[in-house]
Each structure stands twice: as C-alpha cells, then as structure tokens.
Amino acid sequence: MDATNYIAKLHELAQKNRWLLKFEDVDYVGPDHLRTFTVRAVVDGKAYANGVGKNKKEARQMASKNALEVLDDPAPETKEAAPYSVPLSPVQSTGITRFNYMCWLNEYGQKNKFLVRAVESVTANSVNASQCCRFVVGDKEYPAAYGTTKKEAKEEAAKLVYYAIFGNETSDWDSKVHTGKVLFINYDSIEALGKGAFGTVFKARQKLLEKYFAIKIIRCKEKTLREVKALSDLSHVNIVRYYTCWMEDTAYQWDSSIDSYSSSQSTGNQSEKYLYVEMELCDTKTLRVWIDEKNTQNVKKSRRDPRRREESLKIAQQLVTGVEYIHSLALIHRDLKPANVLFGRDGNVKIGDFGLVTAESTDEENVIERTVYKGTPSYMAPEQMNRKTYDRKVDIFALGLIYFELLWNIVTGQERQAIWDELKAQKLPEDFTRYFQQEGQIIKSMLSGQPQDRPEAKKVMQELEECSQLLTMFKSMRTV
Known part of the structure; x- marks a missing residue:
C-alpha cells in the first residue's frame, strides 16, 4: 500500500512555487454508509485529473497524486500543463x-x-x-x-x-495571489502551532536573522489592535515578548483537516485586513498541559509530592510577578488561565494572550468596558461573572484558582466541578489545608468574594517569598 502523503507534497510544491492551490468537491454518489467522493486539485486556476475515494481525504490524496504526476515531471518539455504563465508586465x-x-x-x-x-x-x-x-x-x-x-x-x-x-x-x-505576502518574503520553515478564538499562531524562521519566532495572525476588527498595543508597551521576563507587526489583505491559512498549509487564500472581501504579530517563540507546552501531566503521574501521591510543591511555588511566583508588572501599568489582563501561560525557551514562565486586556482608567468608556462579560467563565471573579464594574483584582482571583490547580490533583471532571464551586466560595478541601497550610491561607485571601479584600499582586509576591523561605527551612531540617 502506498503510504506517500501526496496532499502534503502538493502543498509543499505550491508553497515553494508560490502557487494558489485549492481542492474542489466535484461529486459524491451512493448511500450515506457507502459513499464515493470525487475531488479535483486546482493549481493556479488549472484543474487536474479527478481523484476518487471512500472519503474526502482519500479523494484529495488521489487528486493530489494526479496533479503531481504532471507538476513533478522533471523534463521541462513535459511541463506545458503546469500553471506557469509569465506576464509581460504587472x-x-x-x-x-x-x-x-x-x-x-x-x-x-x-x-x-x-x-x-x-x-x-x-x-x-x-x-x-x-x-x-x-x-x-x-x-x-x-x-x-x-x-x-x-x-x-x-x-x-x-x-x-x-x-x-x-x-x-x-x-x-x-x-490576492500571495497570501501572507510579507510572511512568504521574510520567513520560511513555517509550521502551525495552534488556533484559538483570537487568531492562528505559526512558528516561522526569519530568513535574515536566521531565528525562529511565533507569528500570530488575527483578523482585524474594531478592537483587534488591543493586544498589540498592550504588548508593545510591555517588557518583562514573565510576559511573552512582542517584536513587530504588520497588516496584510490576506491571511496565511492552515488546513487542519489534512494538517498542512494552503499557499494562498483570497478573503473575497477587499476591505478585510489581517494583522500579523511577530512574538517570542515559546515552548508549545502550556501550563494547562503541565498541570494535566502532573495529575496523571503517581495519582495517589501527587497531592503530597514535595517536588510538585516546590515547582508550583516557583511558577506561582513568576506568574504573580508578571501580573504585578501588568497592574503597575494600569492594565488588567482579564483572561488569566493555565492555557494562556507558556514556558519560554529561557526556562521562565510567560503570560500570553492579551486579547482581552483593558486599561484601568476612570473615563466613562473604559468603566463601561469593565462591566462586560469577557473572559473564561471558570476563572472569572464573582464581580466579573455578575457584570459589575470590576478592577485589577479579577486577575488576583484567577491567580488564586491557578495556584490551587498547580498544587492539588483534581482527578475527574465531576470532582473538579464540585471542588471549583467550593473554591469560589473560599472553601478549600480539608486535606488541602492540612498538607498546604500556608499556601491555603494565601489562596483563600486571593479568592475573597469582595475585590477590596483580595491582596494586591505585590503583597502576594511577599507572601509567596515567605512561603518559599519556610519550605527551604523545612527542607534543610529534614536533611540534617
């Protein structure tokens, strides 16, 4: 059986030659359980022989193979069918x-x-x-x-x-032809890293600098520049670093169904713009993944794992330090959660995804903005959930939930919901307060129902440092 991925090969050839590639569904026949699909590859406006398969992916595979038989022919005289017209002028x-x-x-x-x-x-x-x-x-x-x-x-x-x-x-x-024009000119080795509500992120090598960066592509709407404006003002070891940005008419596309890229895609909307943001490249493993991995390792002992306790404290300290810096610039992140926390190549924890960041100012428009239901519900503070006017203390509430997750193994989804509801009411599991007495006090204060009762980020930093000193003392006593 031929295991060659002809779809990927055709996409690679299209990117290399800057060709517009798309697949068109021609037809399908048969009952739902026994359908046969017909698809054709269209390369720079020229359609190639149809591909037939039991599903669309198999049909695309055959269509790609048919196109490659013509386009990959090494003999120049046989390439008349290839989409390679040369215009006399622009x-x-x-x-x-x-x-x-x-x-x-x-x-x-x-x-x-x-x-x-x-x-x-x-x-x-x-x-x-x-x-x-x-x-x-x-x-x-x-x-x-x-x-x-x-x-x-x-x-x-x-x-x-x-x-x-x-x-x-x-x-x-x-x-229209060159999707991601600047991206194609200045970068190579482009790979998809992930896709979220606020855009798609790619890993790409800057040709001139010979360094890898993360390129985030966002469809520009009224408030799309919010993240870039915020990032351009931030410079901190615990925040994903911003480098530059530019606008284009089209977006570099990734076809998740075949795990490959499209070399070009016209939006069909002349006024639509896309924002490209070049940022620091971090590890693809988020804090969410780190927590999930810890929860599956030695489940019975993980709740009392001293190594996890030390690592969690270090992560929490870096997170709070980053948040304190954000707050010092009168900004509120509003969407702190493990999935938005990355690990940098320098080993430091990095706060990312500033798509919901807002200023903490007293002007009328901003006050109204700080009543809007925005964020991730499970990490929202009560006032954020209830659409009341909120301030930077919503970030402290989210940090309290994250610190608990770092320390405590929540095994099942059903258990998580029960514990989560209790946590938001400042009720920590009895076992947790027994094993993590000092951490429990810090977390409980961060989860206060009233924002004015929650500590400032700077105060949390001091409390975590005291906790670190105490753990170091206990550790030295055990080794004596």
Whole structure:
C-alpha cells in the first residue's frame, strides 16, 4: 500500500512555487454508509485529473497524486500543463495567477536600459546552507533575499526589487495571489502551532536573522489592535515578548483537516485586513498541559509530592510577578488561565494572550468596558461573572484558582466541578489545608468574594517569598 502523503507534497510544491492551490468537491454518489467522493486539485486556476475515494481525504490524496504526476515531471518539455504563465508586465498580469518576478526584472532592465546584475552568495550555519541573492539595477543596490536554491533566492530578490519600485501601487491581483505576502518574503520553515478564538499562531524562521519566532495572525476588527498595543508597551521576563507587526489583505491559512498549509487564500472581501504579530517563540507546552501531566503521574501521591510543591511555588511566583508588572501599568489582563501561560525557551514562565486586556482608567468608556462579560467563565471573579464594574483584582482571583490547580490533583471532571464551586466560595478541601497550610491561607485571601479584600499582586509576591523561605527551612531540617 502506498503510504506517500501526496496532499502534503502538493502543498509543499505550491508553497515553494508560490502557487494558489485549492481542492474542489466535484461529486459524491451512493448511500450515506457507502459513499464515493470525487475531488479535483486546482493549481493556479488549472484543474487536474479527478481523484476518487471512500472519503474526502482519500479523494484529495488521489487528486493530489494526479496533479503531481504532471507538476513533478522533471523534463521541462513535459511541463506545458503546469500553471506557469509569465506576464509581460504587472498590468497585463490581471487574471494570471502566477507572476514571474525574474522575467519582469529582466524586461524592466531592458526597457529602461539598466544593467541588471545578481550578486549571489551562500550563508552557512549549523542548521542548513541558505542561498543568498541581491540585485544591483543600474547603480542602485536592492535588499538581499534568501532561498533553499539559487533559483528561489533570485526569485525572492527580484520580488523585493519589484516591491521597492512599485511600493503601495502593488496590484490587487498580487495581494490576492500571495497570501501572507510579507510572511512568504521574510520567513520560511513555517509550521502551525495552534488556533484559538483570537487568531492562528505559526512558528516561522526569519530568513535574515536566521531565528525562529511565533507569528500570530488575527483578523482585524474594531478592537483587534488591543493586544498589540498592550504588548508593545510591555517588557518583562514573565510576559511573552512582542517584536513587530504588520497588516496584510490576506491571511496565511492552515488546513487542519489534512494538517498542512494552503499557499494562498483570497478573503473575497477587499476591505478585510489581517494583522500579523511577530512574538517570542515559546515552548508549545502550556501550563494547562503541565498541570494535566502532573495529575496523571503517581495519582495517589501527587497531592503530597514535595517536588510538585516546590515547582508550583516557583511558577506561582513568576506568574504573580508578571501580573504585578501588568497592574503597575494600569492594565488588567482579564483572561488569566493555565492555557494562556507558556514556558519560554529561557526556562521562565510567560503570560500570553492579551486579547482581552483593558486599561484601568476612570473615563466613562473604559468603566463601561469593565462591566462586560469577557473572559473564561471558570476563572472569572464573582464581580466579573455578575457584570459589575470590576478592577485589577479579577486577575488576583484567577491567580488564586491557578495556584490551587498547580498544587492539588483534581482527578475527574465531576470532582473538579464540585471542588471549583467550593473554591469560589473560599472553601478549600480539608486535606488541602492540612498538607498546604500556608499556601491555603494565601489562596483563600486571593479568592475573597469582595475585590477590596483580595491582596494586591505585590503583597502576594511577599507572601509567596515567605512561603518559599519556610519550605527551604523545612527542607534543610529534614536533611540534617
């Protein structure tokens, strides 16, 4: 049986050549339990032989194989069927789905009597060897570009010349064809990391810096810039670091059904914009995963595991330190939960996802904003749930719940709900207060029903430090 993933291969080929790829459902026949599906691959506007299968994925697999038999043919004379038209100029390229920048640059040089000279080199590093190319047109030198082959590097470099010359006059056609235009030009090794309510996150290597970053893509609506504006003002070791952002007309797409990317996707809405945010790349394991893993390890003893206790305290200290910094800038996170906490490559805990961040100001609009039911219900403070005017203390309440989760093994969903309801009423399990007496007092104060009774983040930091000193003393006494 052929185990080749032709779908993935076709997507890789499409990305490499900047082709628009989509799959079209042609037909299906038969009863529900015995259907046969027909799908075809359309590459840059040209449809290839239909693929047939027992499900859509199998039909896509066969359709991809049929397309690759034509597109992967190494002999140039057999590639007439490939979608590789070369327009004479950007204006004449309307309706043509692939633009050859090298051909355009050569014609541009001839037409304007400019000498076009390519300066090529190889940039070696421990991971791979990148081909580098930049063009000198007449007496003007343009930026360098990179690729895995000389041809790819030259095409990317020619593209930079094109954008430099035409700037914002790039045609609508070009923005539709190249989904994630800047992403394709400046990054490679693009992989999907995850998708959430506020956007999709990719891992990508910045070609020039040869470093990996997280690229978050968000559909721009009225308040989409909230997260970026907040992150741009934040600089703290326990907060995911922000680097830069840019706007594009289209979004780089990921097809989760086949675990691969689409090289291009037009939104169909001329006014729709997408925000691309370059951020610090963190470990894909969130604090939610860390807690779940701890809960499955040695279930009977995990509630009294001294190592987990120490690790949980360190995590809680870093979280509170990050929150104290956020509050010092008169901001409220509003959506603190384990799934929004990451682990950085530097080993530090990182607070992320500032999609619901809001300012703690007294102007009328902001006061109204701080009555809106926003956040994750299970981690909301009472005043947040009841849509009353709330302040930064909602973050302290969420931290109290998180610290309890870090320490205590909740085995089943049914048990979790019962314990969670008690926690929100400041009722901790008896066993918990017996094993974690000092931590229990700290958590109980953080879960006070009235926000004014909850401590400030700075006070929690001091209490956790005292707890740490006490644990260190107990540990030294046991080793004597």
